[in-house]
Amino acid sequence: MDDLMPAAKEMAKKIAGKSAAALKLAKTAINRGMQTNLESGLKYEYELYSLSLSLEDKVEGVNAFLEKRAPKFVGR
Numbered sequence: 199m200d201d202l203m204p205a206a207k208e209m210a211k212k213i214a215g216k217s218a219a220a221l222k223l224a225k226t227a228i229n230r231g232m233q234t235n236l237e238s239g240l241k242y243e244y245e246l247y248s249l250s251l252s253l254e255d256k257v258e259g260v261n262a263f264l265e266k267r268a269p270k271f272v273g274r
Contacts, residue, residue, distance in 0.1 A: 217255035218273040223247075 262269035
């Protein structure tokens with residue numbers, strides 16, 4: 199139990215370093231997926247994934263990876 203807070207803080211730190219726009223899409227997919235059947239949930243997830251490919255943050259993430267640097271996400 200004593201390890202719970204440090205682990206939660208570490209997870210929060212990792213999440214905070216991700217694209218806010220991508221996290222919003224992921225949260226939307228999770229919330230909708232909990233309210234629908236598997237087939238509809240997967241279809242909606244694919245639609246959001248396709249949308250995520252057009253984000254500025256996607257380009258920044260790929261460039262940062264290729265340049266071996268930390269990404270600087272803008273939330274779009």
